[in-house]
Amino acid sequence: xxxxxxxxxxxxxxxxxxxxxxxxxxxxxxxxxxxxxxxxxxxxxxxxxxxxxxxxxxxxxxxxxxxxxxxxxxxxxxxxxxxxxxxxxxxxxxxxxxxxxxxxxxxxxxxxxxxxxxxxxxxxxxxxxxxxxxxxxxxxxxxxxxxxxxxxxxxxxxxxxxxxxxxxxxxxxxxxxxxxxxxxxxxxxxxxxxxxxxxxxxxxxxxxxxxxxxxxxxxxxxxxxxxxxxxxxxxxxxxxxxxxxxxxxxxxxxxxxxxxxxxxxx
Numbered sequence: 001x002x003x004x005x006x007x008x009x010x011x012x013x014x015x016x017x018x019x020x021x022x023x024x025x026x027x028x029x030x031x032x033x034x035x036x037x038x039x040x041x042x043x044x045x046x047x048x049x050x051x052x053x054x055x056x057x058x059x060x061x062x063x064x065x066x067x068x069x070x071x072x073x074x075x076x077x078x079x080x081x082x083x084x085x086x087x088x089x090x091x092x093x094x095x096x097x098x099x100x101x102x103x104x105x106x107x108x109x110x111x112x113x114x115x116x117x118x119x120x121x122x123x124x125x126x127x128x129x130x131x132x133x134x135x136x137x138x139x140x141x142x143x144x145x146x147x148x149x150x151x152x153x154x155x156x157x158x159x160x161x162x163x164x165x166x167x168x169x170x171x172x173x174x175x176x177x178x179x180x181x182x183x184x185x186x187x188x189x190x191x192x193x194x195x196x197x198x199x200x201x202x203x204x205x206x207x208x209x210x211x212x213x214x215x216x217x218x219x220x221x222x223x224x225x226x227x228x229x230x231x232x233x234x235x236x237x238x239x240x241x242x243x244x245x246x247x248x249x250x251x252x253x254x255x256x257x258x259x260x261x262x263x264x265x266x
Contacts, residue, residue: 004239013235020228028221035214041068057139060112066144066183072199075142075185079106081131083176086163087115088123089154092195098123099197101167101184102131103176104138111176113167113184114138117194125162129192140185141199145169 004010057074064070087099097120103111119127145168146153153166164171169180190196 004243010239013232017228017232021225024221024225024228028218028225031214031218031221035211035218038211038214060142060181060183060185063142064181064183066142070142071144072201073142074139074188076137076139077104077106077112077185078135078137079104079112080135081105081114081133082111084125084128084131084162085172085175086123086125086128087165087167088159088163089156089165090118090197092118092197095120097121099167100128100191100194101164103172103180104136105178110179110181112138112181113172114140115167115184115186115197117187117190117192118197119194123163129194132191138185138187140187143167143184143186143200145182145184146171 005014055074057076060075060077063073063075082103082105084100084102087101090097090099097118099118100116102114102116104114105111116129116131121127146166147168148154148166148171156165159165164175167184169182172180186197186199188196
């Protein structure tokens with residue numbers, strides 16, 4: 001009855017099934033592992049944020065470059081405030097406003113972007129408080145450079161002079177005539193009545209769309225594996241029915257007769 005399984009056609013089908021099922025299971029397990037890793041990162045990020053609040057500030061140079069381990073840690077650096085820019089279209093407490101960003105020139109000649117606070121409404125240079133003069137020591141939470149279009153950062157271009165859409169060295173390099181750190185800090189206590197900007201979680205540590213995409217892909221791969229098994233059994237059942245019909249003297253189609261007559265002995 002099942003000698004048709006030894007035909008070249010069914011050898012090909014069987015090899016495909018034997019390869020496809022483990023592949024689908026492997027890919028589904030890998031996607032599930034990615035989702036679980038993102039859940040773990042999200043949990044660890046929350047724990048790290050609480051630890052960062054209790055930790056003593058460290059010199060900026062000891063925390064660079066910014067990564068998941070150093071993002072959000074308290075950094076301290078000395079320098080003099082220089083150019084001031086505004087970062088529009090930033091929300092805080094469900095209100096639209098803008099960040100006041102001032103560049104801090106350090107002794108090594110490089111500048112560190114410092115978010116001194118948030119103000120409501122449209123970006124207005126006249127309303128933004130001036131930065132303190134003279135040499136200052138700045139302490140705040142270290143943050144990685146932003147990427148336009150990710151984590152709520154607007155991808156808007158064509159901003160007026162004195163504004164920037166993202167806080168990053170790549171966005172600021174054409175606005176200032178000196179070298180920049182590939183990082184920025186947000187002050188714990190905002191200057192001059194502004195609201196402090198909360199610390200953002202490091203990239204790829206939250207339960208964002210990417211995390212749930214991984215979970216969705218997990219289900220898809222396991223469904224593909226089940227579909228392969230279902231189709232194999234369906235083809236097998238149909239082939240068995242053709243063989244039975246042939247043995248009962250029923251006339252199957254000519255193509256099927258040629259396919260099964262030799263191996264099945266019909």
